Amino acid sequence: MNIRRWFGILLFGCFILPAGLFAQDEAQNEEFPNKEENALCLKCHGNQVYPMPVDGTGETVLLKMCRGDRIDTVAYYKGNHGTFTCTDCHSYEYTTFPHNPNLRLEQMPSCLDCHDGDPAVEKYHFESIDEEYRKSGHANLDSTLFSCWSCHNPHSFRLAVRTDINISALVKYDNSMCLNCHVNPVNPDYYLGGGLDLIVAKHTWLPKTENHFRNVRCIECHAKINENVLVPHNIVKKEDAVKRCVECHSTDSRLLHTLYKYQPQQARQTKGFVNSVISGQGYVVGANRSILLNRIGIVLVICTILGIGIHTTIRIILK
Ligand code: HEC
Numbered sequence: 505m506n507i508r509r510w511f512g513i514l515l516f517g518c519f520i521l522p523a524g525l526f527a528q529d530e531a532q533n534e535e536f537p538n539k540e541e542n543a544l545c546l547k548c549h550g551n552q553v554y555p556m557p558v559d560g561t562g563e564t565v566l567l568k569m570c571r572g573d574r575i576d577t578v579a580y581y582k583g584n585h586g587t588f589t590c591t592d593c594h595s596y597e598y599t600t601f602p603h604n605p606n607l608r609l610e611q612m613p614s615c616l617d618c619h620d621g622d623p624a625v626e627k628y629h630f631e632s633i634d635e636e637y638r639k640s641g642h643a644n645l646d647s648t649l650f651s652c653w654s655c656h657n658p659h660s661f662r663l664a665v666r667t668d669i670n671i672s673a674l675v676k677y678d679n680s681m682c683l684n685c686h687v688n689p690v691n692p693d694y695y696l697g698g699g700l701d702l703i704v705a706k707h708t709w710l711p712k713t714e715n716h717f718r719n720v721r722c723i724e725c726h727a728k729i730n731e732n733v734l735v736p737h738n739i740v741k742k743e744d745a746v747k748r749c750v751e752c753h754s755t756d757s758r759l760l761h762t763l764y765k766y767q768p769q770q771a772r773q774t775k776g777f778v779n780s781v782i783s784g785q786g787y788v789v790g791a792n793r794s795i796l797l798n799r800i801g802i803v804l805v806i807c808t809i810l811g812i813g814i815h816t817t818i819r820i821i822l823k
Pocket residue numbers: 544545546547548549554555556569573590591594598599600601602603607608
């Protein structure tokens with residue numbers, strides 16, 4: 505290797521590579537022009553501690569930020585509302601600290617305040633989802649404590665079912681929305697006590713409970729199927745939840761109407777296989793229907809009958 509090549513490598517390593525990294529950084533900032541403004545809030549809300557000015561001294565002390573007021577910055581920018589500035593939803597008055605206590609009375613916008621009748625998001629059917637939600641048991645809870653935001657964290661929610669190809673990651677993400685309250689000890693408002701063991705204990709009739717929780721979403725059993733929406737939102741009374749195994753372990757598995765509804769319909773029809781859609785990610789006993797296997801089966805049966813027939817005829821003739 506000659507000296508010029510070494511020089512070239514050195515030049516690339518020292519200048520071009522870092523320049524490329526900076527360029528990427530800039531591209532990211534371009535995508536999120538809100539980053540700079542949000543940093544004013546996130547320097548406190550994105551950290552475990554925040555600087556509190558001490559009266560009249562010009563000094564600051566570090567105080568602990570309550571867990572509930574902390575925001576995961578990375579998740580924020582990955583979310584569907586990652587292009588928002590904090591003050592798009594919150595009062596501009598929050599830019600001063602200490603915050604005015606009256607701001608707590610501020611009414612937060614609901615999903616429909618922005619998305620009602622918006623043609624850009626027509627495919628999600630917000631109105632139908634809203635209707636469904638109103639029928640669910642959760643809607644009877646105090647509305648200041650429970651709303652769409654209780655599952656759709658305003659600072660991190662992102663669509664998963666339309667974007668995640670990996671079903672286990674999707675199941676984990678969607679179930680985390682429920683488990684956040686149903687097993688979470690740091691959410692005392694709703695903590696029903698006991699951790700995952702408790703929720704498993706409530707489902708003892710279901711064999712391999714934790715395995716099921718890793719492979720199907722809570723809403724598969726707890727929400728009523730509605731063909732108009734991709735994600736059913738009517739969480740029915742616990743007595744009406746799915747308990748019959750064949751609802752999933754059958755050829756017309758309800759999973760096809762919910763969890764796997766978005767998977768290519770074509771793949772299902774041509775392969776005629778529930779498990780072909782699920783392929784590589786799990787196997788639902790009883791949900792098989794392979795058209796090819798069916799045909800091979802029929803051919804085998806016919807061959808067997810023919811074989812026996814020919815064999816018998818020959819024996820009769822020879823006798
Ligand atoms: C100097 C640190 C600091 C900055 C900067 C800051 N906050 Fe806060 N914020 C806090 C602390 C501490 C609390 C909890 C105590 C309180 O409510 O005052 C809080 C509470 C809040 C709350 C919850 C109030 C409630 O109902 O409990 C909201 C919403 C909020 N901040 C939004 C913002 C927004 C938006 C910005 C940026 C425009 C911002 N904050 C900037 C420290 C800060």
